[in-house]
Amino acid sequence: MKGDKKSIKQKETLMKVLKYIKPYSFLLILTVVMAAVSVALTLYLPILTGNAVDMLTLFFAPSETGGSGKIDMDSVRIWAGIFDVLIKMAVVILLTALTQWIMNICNNKIVYSIIQDIRKKAFRRLEELPLKYLDAHSHGDIVSRVVADVDQFADGLLIGFTQLFTGVITILGTLGFMLSVNVGITVVVVVITPVSLFVASFIAKKTFSMFKLQSETRGEQTALINEMIGNQKVVQAFNREVETLEKFDEINARLEKCSLRAIFFSSLTNPCTRFVNSLVYTGVGLTGALAVLRGGLTVGQLTCFLSYANQYTKPFNEISGVITELQNALACAARIFELIEEEPQVPDGVDAVALQNVEGRVDLENVSFSYVPDKKLIEGLNLHVKPGQRIAIVGPTGCGKTTIINLLMRFYDVDGGSISVDDNNIQDITRKSLRTSYGMVLQDTWLKKGTIRDNIVVGKPDATEEEIISAAKASHAHSFIKRLPDGYDTVIGEDGGSLSGGQKQLLCITRVMLSLPPMLILDEATSSIDTRTEIKIQKAFAAMMEGRTSFIVAHRLSTIQNADVILVMKDGHIIEQGSHEELLAKKGFYANLYQSQFAIA
């Protein structure tokens, strides 16, 4: 039952793969034709060789009848015949090589084009997937789907194309040729060969559990390595190197034992199938030689039969390997298709308008939202922000501060109620125009690989040099950028590379200072920056916030005291709302929070 389901799923995946192959059907037909031609030619060659060998026998014939002049005549005739065959052979060989080459090129082209198409499609989907999906799935897993799985799929597909095609055609071709030469011997070959398949699948079944144990043990070891090398500094600080190594060795010894078993038993496949092949070969030799004696076969034909027997059995050895490879490839393909078929975010409506000349009036009307259906987070949230107001959001971890930002930016859609900007429901305006109306600085800084300048101009690609520098000066990033080896053209590595957390955050702030959008979102924007620099940046922030609606999330209460409205959140609800002074006077949750921060032991 389970197997059925699995095979149905495999079939589905296969159908999808075929859809991707379709645009290349011309190349596909070409490669199949080339495969057929090259196999036919490859098989024809032994016949020619056999003919040539048979002609050599003729040299003996004249010497028995005598007459030396006649020998010369005959030998000239025989040589002419041999040359005839040899020239044919040469043509066949060249043609075979040519078709093989064309086939190789076609296969590569098909496979690499398909995986390029798949990767592009996967990446486009990635850009459209809702954050709900991206937040819930491990990034490592997604990356490995786009990169490693596609690669594995390509390998499998390539092997499938080259080996499975030619393998099957070879088996069919040799069968045909053998049948045309001699039926009896062919039967011998056909009967014995499948034995090798049985042997191979028997071994594969038996070793499966050994491989599973091996990969489990390997996983255990990787986890330990990850833990210990990842936290090497602690290991060294506590002088625990020896004990750790002992623990490692214990797993290592187990791994050695089960690896050895798995590798040894699985490596039996090849010798065993080859033994079966040698039995086939012997069988052909025996029946063939006896047939020659009976006169039903020439020696040349026997030679070519023997080489057929070799060629016929070879694909059987390979096919068992190819099938596992293909299954693996399909499994990988299924993982990629899963990603590609993931529901994208609801596209912007056709009548969605672009937000223009934003004043900055933001209204949240009876908003409810939750990440998990049965775990309510935000309910009945109302908030009305006038243009230019500063809204600060405070509260303990997990109270929903960042969630509000996710909703404002429409990274997530509300479950109920509505959010509107300048009286436009945000679901009726284009995402791009909504999002570019906000300048956002997050706690998790993100920089891309490239120069400092590339990273600053993200929101305003056509910024002039003066604009860039004055933005950097405003964010106090200019002085450290200047000290970098190539200034603004310094290339920084993936995820900011060697920059410190604080420097990265300064660059992110510069980015927003440069593009100066009509509204601002600052989510713990200065958390990695020391308090002194923060105070300096505050000035720049204050200037920037002038006349701009701003949302500020911070845990340092000192940074939010000047907000027009402070929202105190707890468990998804706004429990208090008002200015700093009002809230202190209330002596509620906020007042408590504020006092605890300054309590001195």
Place this chain on the structure above:
Amino acid sequence: MKKLLIYLKDYKKESVLGPLFKLLEASFELTVPLVVASMIDVGIADGDKGYIVKMCLIMAALGLIGLTCSVTAQFFAAKAAVGFATKLRHGLFEHIEKLSFSQMDKEGTSTLITRMTSDINQVQSGVNLVLRLFLRSPFIVFGAMIMAFTVDVKGALVFVVVIPVLSVIVFGIMLISIPLFKKVQGALDRVLGITRENLTGVRVIRAFGEEETEIRKFDEETDNLRHMQMVAARISALMNPLTYIVVNAGLIALIYVGGVRVEAGILTQGQVVALVNYMSQILVELVKLANLIITVTKAVACGNRIQGIFEIPAGMEQQAGAVNEKNNSGETGTVEFDHVSLRYYKGGEEALTDIHFKAKQGDTIGVIGGTGSGKSSLVNLIPRFYDVEKGSVKVDGKDVREYDLTQLRDKIGVVMQKAVLFKGTIRENLLWGNENASEEELWEALRTAQAEEFVLQKKKRLDEMIEQEGRNLSGGQKQRLSIARALVKKPEILILDDSASALDYATDAALRKSLKQMPGETTVFIVSQRASSLMHADTIIVLDDGNVAGMGTHDELLKDCQVYQEIYYSQFERTGESGKKEDINA
């Protein structure tokens, strides 16, 4: 790669026997054409059925012997390869454990992990394949040639021409395509990079509406990848057709030469068949070899990556002779910085400049300063996680470089910024501090670290399991346990490197209080961004950009250290002093 082979030395027997049995099998395989030849020349020519049957039995027997030999060979090869990998993993792990902090910083954890795991696996399969097959292919190729010589010298000369041509083709294509494959790998790395970047930066990219630009960039990279793949594929696609042409050209030549020799009565027809068979065996072997070469190339590349790690000299240099010497200065619990400067990379900026102070036994030293001011760098020098560039650090009056590292680090309890716990029970984690600590000592440490309460709430108390990386504990709980772990050690010197950041203010205060009340005279270093955490320290060191901006008690610093004032007031503004505040925050 070569140097890694010493890990094979315990498997000398296996590494010799494996290929040997494989060669034995190959030689049996090579005799098959001879048997076939005599079957044709003697059996068929004479019409001797008995002889034919006998020859076939010999062939079957050869097959059986071949099977036995090859199974034996597989066993030895697998044993040697797996044993080699096991020893190599042990060696590499041991080596990595000895790497110093700066070496770890430079290499990065993730690459060390890949090298320990997937690279070693690649090398293992490479070694296994080489032991099994790599000798076999050249052996069969040359063996076929030698056997051809035994059949007929002139005919065999064809082989002498064919084989070098084949080698040139095979190695030529290999040499050209290896760098191309490296480029493909590089292009793939970039595709991976941009995908990862887009996942981590998804919010920023969407916030700036940059999706289209990113798609364009990705398309460029995949196009480039496909281009590289095709270039590499075009070269390697030549391998099979070219070798096919060469081998079969040899075949034609053989038949021609054979014809001449048969005409002259020197060769029999059967012998020509044998020569032809040897030629086709070479072709079969070459196809296998081509597949093998890819695996071996990969294994060599991985081997070189592993070798790269081994080439990093292990750990800190220890001065010979000074290692086990008893400390005779008579001081305990003192730490002295003598005009210390530190630089992480050659040519980089100084992380610390001219730090000079002395801490007495039982002192509490606070270290404060902004991001990147060098706070952690300073305390990391005490257990010699890094080496100073100028000056010296002395513990108990003796330069840390003159200590045996184990001995030095046994004196010091470190609680790092990131609280790290390991998979295992709470007890096992605490015992890291001291294997022989008693139950009472463990609870005492927990009490001091303010962790007693929540451990008591756990069902199994000390035997409660902690998951990998302490996932089942909150940040504050992890921090308190890692403080307890350091306390179990009963160190002379305790370093708390911003290790209370996840604690609320009340717990933080209680922790500091109980540390103060600890029996014995422990010298404590507290690193923090919060002035409240260390304002009661005996001495506060204020760092600014790697320089000492001030040193003294809280009151002294508040009076005349401007940096300290700024830090303090940025955290302790009271509405009363709002003249200043308005100025700062308006």
